[in-house]
């Protein structure tokens with residue numbers, strides 16, 4: 001029988017060879033003060049010879065480093081020589097299209113073992129609710145009553161390689177922090193992604209990009225895509241761009257209550273302007289191809305609502321920017337306008353707040369000349385609301401940054417305060433007044449609130465039951481003409497939307513009385529003492 005008791009084990013051999021290089025404990029004592037004392041204590045009390053363990057740990061460490069290096073090198077060489085790639089930064093729609101496509105079609109967000117929970121807030125602060133969005137998309141979609149839990153969405157963490165097959169080819173999706181940007185690590189705008197494909201050219205990647213765009217387009221059917229400027233913080237870092245929020249269900253034009261002639265004339269004018277023949281007509285005559293609309297009226301009369309409805313009707317994305325936002329500078333505005341796509345609807349809100357009101361012009365001019373400033377800068381500063389001057393805004397509207405082919409809608413609550421330079425044709429071609437509600441508007445708002453429409457959206461052709469018609473007449477008969485805005489009347493009606501319509505009719509007089517004492521406040525369900 002063979003005796004193995006004296007045979008040399010591989011570990012002993014390794015230790016012997018390492019030992020021959022010099023005493024490990026002497027060496028380690030240099031780097032770890034007190035090493036020999038600890039080692040002696042462990043040997044005496046636990047019978048554990050540290051000098052044998054340390055070299056093994058060292059060898060494991062060296063092996064893992066070598067493996068890491070080889071793995072990195074092999075991956076680099078494979079990616080370099082066997083794949084083609086396209087770099088896509090998160091400022092581009094393509095980035096969102098692909099992310100969505102891969103999450104939905106390839107389940108990438110679920111497959112990875114290192115996930116990050118996605119924020120369910122849109123850039124505009126509203127919540128993304130995938131379940132609600134799905135319900136809104138499905139005909140007759142709705143959800144069960146009661147408390148509803150939002151579905152949490154996930155995606156793979158940055159700097160992980162995600163592999164998937166598409167059209168018979170192997171692809172890799174890799175995202176990392178965009179090193180050009182100084183923004184927060186988790187900011188969704190700081191990412192650059194690389195899409196690799198094992199192929200001889202980039203055609204399969206371009207096909208995937210196009211397929212994901214088509215997929216997104218189909219998902220967005222019936223939705224209006226809304227863009228808003230990047231946050232003040234991002235802009236202060238020089239990262240000035242439009243942020244896209246997920247599309248919102250397009251607002252049917254019929255839901256905006258206003259004079260039908262006015263609404264139809266506006267729609268016809270914009271549709272005419274967007275015709276290819278009109279573009280040609282402008283270009284033949286050397287006239288800049290653009291058209292500006294001014295919506296003016298009290299707050300809550302439907303200026304923003306109509307702009308969104310028009311964007312939905314004309315299938316245009318809407319780019320919203322408000323001059324009331326104090327951090328918005330002229331440079332930001334100029335940069336944002338220069339990034340507008342060829343065809344879109346731009347909603348420039350609250351232009352009266354932009355330091356453009358002429359009411360104190362004389363005083364401002366005098367003060368400015370005393371202090372050696374330009375009147376416009378002095379004026380913007382004096383209003384304390386905006387850093388955009390009149391000349392800055394005019395430059396944006398018709399200067400280098402103006403984009404031909406877009407529909408520009410400006411809104412204001414104070415047309416009297418606007419400078420004539422801004423109101424001239426070429427800058428503002430069509431002015432539309434949004435008055436407070438007439439009796440007829442109040443009637444329509446009442447019907448809209450209490451009518452049970454068949455299908456998903458309001459159908460103006462649907463017959464109104466005679467009982468509802470009668471109640472709407474009683475209601476509108478009690479509403480004084482041009483006293484309340486549609487938003488105010490809607491606010492009152494919403495409080496009673498789950499009751500019978502006659503309750504709203506019964507309560508309206510109290511409400512009107514109450515309005516006299518609580519001007520400008522929200523409607524209260526209970527009588528305030």
Ligand SMILES: Nc1ncnc2c1ncn2[C@@H]1O[C@H](COP(=O)(O)OP(=O)(O)OP(=O)(O)O)[C@@H](O)[C@H]1O
Nearest residue numbers: 255256257258298299300301302303304305486487
């Ligand atoms: N003409 C209208 N028809 C239907 N709803 C309206 C109308 N006007 C206002 N509303 C309702 O009132 C709310 C506020 O409307 P909206 O934001 O369009 O007003 P606005 O004129 O743009 O106000 P602001 O000047 O403050 O921006 C919305 O919920 C909208 O549905």
